[in-house]
Amino acid sequence: MAKIVVMPGTLAEGPGPRVRVTRQKRAVATLLDETEEFTSAQDLHARLRASGERVGLATVYSQLRAMAGSGEIDSVRGDSGETLYRRCGSPVHHHHLVCRRCGHTVELDAPDLESLARRLGEEHGFSQLNHVLEMTGVCAQCPREAD
């Protein structure tokens, strides 16, 4: 089921709730900017606390959820069941290959995949195609033991 998300300045917003800029939001956004790899809400929260920021865990969760919902950041699921977030680098369509152990991420540019997806859809008479590929694995730097 599709979730309709209206991004600021995209469609007629009507008399909806106005977003407010808070110290907490800036702190999370900033830390996210400085972080390359996918990280969890708990990790972000711990780092914010460690650096002296006064931010609640629930707030971090709420914010990440909002940002992910509006497409501002990407999210994937880690091995231990938690959700990992990261500021999405390139605005163009691409996919991620994420290490389930350490969160190390590689941005994939796979033209073959794009054409393949298009072909598959057209073969079945579908139009207005869209696709999301989420790849995960264990990177070369991580122990490959199974558990």
Place this chain on the structure above:
Amino acid sequence: MAKIVVMPGTLAEGPGPRVRVTRQKRAVATLLDETEEFTSAQDLHARLRASGERVGLATVYSQLRAMAGSGEIDSVRGDSGETLYRRCGSPVHHHHLVCRRCGHTVELDAPDLESLARRLGEEHGFSQLNHVLEMTGVCAQCPREAD
């Protein structure tokens, strides 16, 4: 903590724990055989109960974990955070192409995609690869105007 799993007749087993065949194990294995799609532990448990089998939820979990650990079944993480299992091998790995308008679904068999995904992962030194492709579009039977 790595768990060493020795499959029957694979390596020297030594004086390890002997696996016992129980009614519960057979029930879960059988139901898994009859199920094409990825299913959750809870779903399997509910279906077992519904069919009159007396099996505990903890047992189902424990068993799926063991089977997945030994590679007997595949596991992926669903959107809601639960782990989904499926007997691997026979019912080949495949993806779905879903119509956003009517929900009509086509099961895709795309060997090209599988090899492409494997290649992409290996090129970046990843192992234990896993991928989920979600394709959506508008099928031939549906009006394709307004979106």
Place this chain on the structure above:
DNA sequence: ATTCTTGCAAACCCTTTGCAAGCTA
């Protein structure tokens, strides 16, 4: 008889929610 397996209930972990106090616009 031995020891692996079961399964209830409680524990865990991550995430969301209830809601009063705090803060932005």
Place this chain on the structure above:
DNA sequence: TAGCTTGCAAAGGGTTTGCAAGAAT
């Protein structure tokens, strides 16, 4: 001031664990 936002604590949902009773060998 008005009403989003915050954040503590509690609730939720999925999965694991403790351990005594039960079953396979």
